[in-house]
Amino acid sequence: MTETSRRSIPFTKMEGAGNDYVYINDLDGTIPNLSELAIEMSRPHFGVGSDGLIALQPSSEADFKMRMFNADGSEGRMCGNGIRCLAAFAYENSLTDKTNLTIETLSGVKTVQLMMNSTDNIIAARVDMGKPILNTQLIPINTSATQWLNQDFVVNDETYQVTAVSMGNPHLVIYQEGIDELDLPEVGPFFENHPLFPEKMNTEFVEVISPNEVRMRVWERGSGETLACGTGACAVAVASVLNGLTATKVVVHLKGGQLNIEWDRENTGNVFMEGAVRTIFTGEYFSQNS
């Protein structure tokens, strides 16, 4: 196939707390294989280089629909940083003039509020992430226990105390000192691919700084270590409250930035996340397969 016969795909590279995805407009539904495209475009050197790909599609129940794919082509049911950036992508590309948007995901419809500066540029986005799920059957985990709260869990001959939370996608939260020294590429895959997790697992390693501040690193299923994970930060906030370690409002420091999380436990039961969003560059990708 010659260079000129390859399909050209306009894209925008965006990041939220350093969690970077390629964003494409698929409102006319003509991009054939998003999973393959995610693998292609996420590659460093040969692609754009990203944690995955997110497509904007039409929705019959919300302003837009989000489809998110990890770097290995697997589809995620929810992406906290992704949905914040996707709302900004729609606004910045004049696909909407709303600054409060509803976005359909595989985990339900979420609401995103864009926050602008005095020159009308988007600086941050706040999303209502909905209620955390603690039931192990729904996360899902193959276990007879109904919840995993500070549960002993043996991985690769080591015992960890883990708390399991779904924020529309599955997370294990582990508290330990010295997370900077942790060999995440070594241990992360043992959690991701453990046989008790039929849909694999995202895993967060966390240090509590104070009742209002934590630090974390994340190993994401399908993408490996990323600089941030929005659903992961929400899962950490919920787990930290449940384990009596923090208040319901917490700043989560990640390798690529910070996210402000609030669990409105008493009233709605929903988790809210706020953080910066940024367009890095736009371009045109010449697909090798489409």
Ligand SMILES: N[C@@H](CCC[C@H](N)C(=O)O)C(=O)O
């Ligand atoms: N980084 C994302 C989560 C992306 C999906 C995740 N790897 C999964 O497969 O569940 C976020 O910001 O939430």
